[in-house]
Amino acid sequence: MQDLKDKVEDILPFVMKPGRYFGGEWGSARKDPEKVRGRLCLVFPDVYEVGMSHTGHQVIYNAVNSRDGFAAERCYAPWVDMEQALRKAGLPLYSLETFTPLNEFDAIGFTLAHELCLSNVLQVIDLAGLPLRASEREYPLVIGGGPVAFNPEPMAPFFDCFVLGDGEEAAVTILEILSKTCSADGKQRLPKTEVLKQLAEIPGVYVPAHFEIKYADNGRVASIRNIAGGPDKVERAFVNDIDAAPFPVNPVIPHIQSIHCRAVVEPARGCTQGCRFCQAGYIYRPYRMRDAETLFTQAVEVIRNSGYSELGLLALSTTDFPGLPALVRRITGSVRHNRLNCSLPSSRIGAIDDELAQELADASRSAGLTLAIEAGSPWLRKFINKDIPPENIRGAVESAALAGFELLKLYFMVGLPTETDDDVRSIISCVDSILGNVNRLKDEGAIPRSKRFRLRISVANFVPKAHTPFQWVAGTSSEELDRRQRLLRPMRKRSGVDLSYHDPITSVLEIIFSRGDRRLAPVIERAYRAGARFDAWNETADADRWFASFSAEGIDPEFYMAEIPLDALLPWSHLSTGVDEDFLREEYSKALRGETSPDCNNEGCISCGLQKRPEGCSPARFESKDGTCR
Numbered sequence: 001m002q003d004l005k006d007k008v009e010d011i012l013p014f015v016m017k018p019g020r021y022f023g024g025e026w027g028s029a030r031k032d033p034e035k036v037r038g039r040l041c042l043v044f045p046d047v048y049e050v051g052m053s054h055t056g057h058q059v060i061y062n063a064v065n066s067r068d069g070f071a072a073e074r075c076y077a078p079w080v081d082m083e084q085a086l087r088k089a090g091l092p093l094y095s096l097e098t099f100t101p102l103n104e105f106d107a108i109g110f111t112l113a114h115e116l117c118l119s120n121v122l123q124v125i126d127l128a129g130l131p132l133r134a135s136e137r138e139y140p141l142v143i144g145g146g147p148v149a150f151n152p153e154p155m156a157p158f159f160d161c162f163v164l165g166d167g168e169e170a171a172v173t174i175l176e177i178l179s180k181t182c183s184a185d186g187k188q189r190l191p192k193t194e195v196l197k198q199l200a201e202i203p204g205v206y207v208p209a210h211f212e213i214k215y216a217d218n219g220r221v222a223s224i225r226n227i228a229g230g231p232d233k234v235e236r237a238f239v240n241d242i243d244a245a246p247f248p249v250n251p252v253i254p255h256i257q258s259i260h261c262r263a264v265v266e267p268a269r270g271c272t273q274g275c276r277f278c279q280a281g282y283i284y285r286p287y288r289m290r291d292a293e294t295l296f297t298q299a300v301e302v303i304r305n306s307g308y309s310e311l312g313l314l315a316l317s318t319t320d321f322p323g324l325p326a327l328v329r330r331i332t333g334s335v336r337h338n339r340l341n342c343s344l345p346s347s348r349i350g351a352i353d354d355e356l357a358q359e360l361a362d363a364s365r366s367a368g369l370t371l372a373i374e375a376g377s378p379w380l381r382k383f384i385n386k387d388i389p390p391e392n393i394r395g396a397v398e399s400a401a402l403a404g405f406e407l408l409k410l411y412f413m414v415g416l417p418t419e420t421d422d423d424v425r426s427i428i429s430c431v432d433s434i435l436g437n438v439n440r441l442k443d444e445g446a447i448p449r450s451k452r453f454r455l456r457i458s459v460a461n462f463v464p465k466a467h468t469p470f471q472w473v474a475g476t477s478s479e480e481l482d483r484r485q486r487l488l489r490p491m492r493k494r495s496g497v498d499l500s501y502h503d504p505i506t507s508v509l510e511i512i513f514s515r516g517d518r519r520l521a522p523v524i525e526r527a528y529r530a531g532a533r534f535d536a537w538n539e540t541a542d543a544d545r546w547f548a549s550f551s552a553e554g555i556d557p558e559f560y561m562a563e564i565p566l567d568a569l570l571p572w573s574h575l576s577t578g579v580d581e582d583f584l585r586e587e588y589s590k591a592l593r594g595e596t597s598p599d600c601n602n603e604g605c606i607s608c609g610l611q612k613r614p615e616g617c618s619p620a621r622f623e624s625k626d627g628t629c630r
Contacts, residue, residue, distance in 0.1 A: 126528075204234070324359075
């Protein structure tokens with residue numbers, strides 16, 4: 001290991017950002033490999049500064065390292081210059097903690113955060129000196145988790161197993177089983193096939209090799225069958241009590257500036273607002289909160305242990321956390337010597353009132369406030385089940401302006417089902433209304449006329465995702481997405497407005513792989529071997545390479561862009577989030593009828609399917625109004 005470290009240090013002066021590659025960060029856990037029973041290398045298949053900002057990656061790292069006898073180490077996808085340097089020097093990819101080659105671990109665990117990281121997964125496996133295909137490997141096991149694991153079929157041939165859902169407990173259980181697979185002298189392992197049978201019994205673990213997929217003449221999935229004798233459906237893993245779940249209050253502090261340079265706590269997990277486009281809102285249900293006292297203690301600890309001056313309160317709907325203004329006030333008051341800023345992800349507009357806006361402004365005025373409006377027209381907001389009345393938008397903006405915020409970040413989408421040009425242009429009308437309200441407050445003397453109020457508008461392209469009510473709808477072509485984006489260009493003429501879009505072509509690739517099946521694996525492998533890397537990065541993305549790979553493999557990408565029949569067997573139908581597919585169909589039908597569904601956090605159980613879990617859908621307020629879960 002020392003020899004490898006010395007050789008790596010010889011090449012670091014010749015690559016960009018060498019701080020990505022030498023480890024030894026404050027907060028990192030370095031355990032003696034000779035004194036642990038199981039070792040896992042956690043890989044985030046993107047550059048170091050992106051992976052170091054991913055909370056889930058650090059949560060699993062902490063969960064494993066908090067257990068005696070087990071060690072988790074880290075690795076990130078090397079940028080193209082470092083990959084070339086490693087290959088030229090004949091060096092394998094290694095962990096940052098001990099410079100152990102990845103192929104010497106018991107398992108390699110990938111965080112699959114989005115579909116544009118798939119070529120980087122193959123890059124890491126290849127640089128580890130391992131065959132790309134799981135059928136050609138024994139150990140280490142290659143495991144995937146994260147949102148993409150809920151439809152991992154395009155990547156299934158490259159992985160031994162996936163973890164669906166919450167991974168804190170599953171990661172430790174997997175290492176427990178792997179630690180018992182060696183002979184007494186530690187040299188001979190059980191055959192991988194035998195170990196995978198044991199892993200398949202862990203809640204949430206999906207072994208692709210155990211499932212046979214057949215296709216009909218029309219190209220759709222004809223059948224999915226477990227040929228290993230287990231159940232035909234894999235249920236996701238749940239951490240029911242996140243209050244008791246481990247959380248990294250001693251985070252690893254990056255050597256170089258990361259994407260989000262802040263401490264993080266998790267007030268809650270899951271969301272029940274039911275936005276029909278949002279995959280996270282369905283795959284992370286039910287809504288589970290941390291106790292306010294636990295959260296406060298974790299917040300104070302993570303700030304003191306990290307030295308950060310910003311604390312992110314990260315949840316899908318942080319503003320739904322009861323007593324949030326008082327909690328923010330208490331946290332900032334207890335660590336005032338740090339000049340602490342508190343920040344939230346996109347906030348639910350209906351929850352932004354004067355009190356919350358003022359507390360957030362006092363704690364994070366410079367960071368701005370983020371509002372996810374998503375659609376400009378009232379009809380389209382109702383269609384996606386985000387029925388925000390214009391007066392609520394006006395009220396949230398006024399509260400933010402009066403509290404002293406000078407920056408509002410607004411999220412919108414184009415390419416939504418049923419969207420018309422008028423719906424797209426209504427985004428401009430919405431922005432103009434916001435600017436008009438701010439100018440009115442200036443005219444009335446409520447805020448100083450000299451204050452410069454800025455809007456940062458981010459427009460994403462809608463991607464139909466697995467396990468959502470819109471999983472059946474057709475994707476929008478890159479040409480059409482580009483045309484709709486051009487309709488918004490007049491906003492750039494507004495003073496104080498910054499407008500950015502997502503790239504249409506990469507969004508199309510995301511659509512294809514988010515709803516793909518195993519027949520796409522050869523396309524991914526061919527694109528990787530042709531040089532595909534970092535497909536989410538403008539500097540390296542090359543859509544032509546991907547479409548050339550589709551053509552070479554005889555795959556028509558338009559098949560995966562097309563509308564899917566509501567009665568079709570989906571490539572991911574054997575993977576369960578706990579939410580019934582019939583419920584998703586009904587939500588899609590309600591969208592087409594212009595009907596909304598209530599938030600079960602407020603209105604009681606809406607029978608999405610989670611109430612049938614053995615533990616029940618917790619907490620108790622998810623019960624229907626008569627006190628029973630329907």
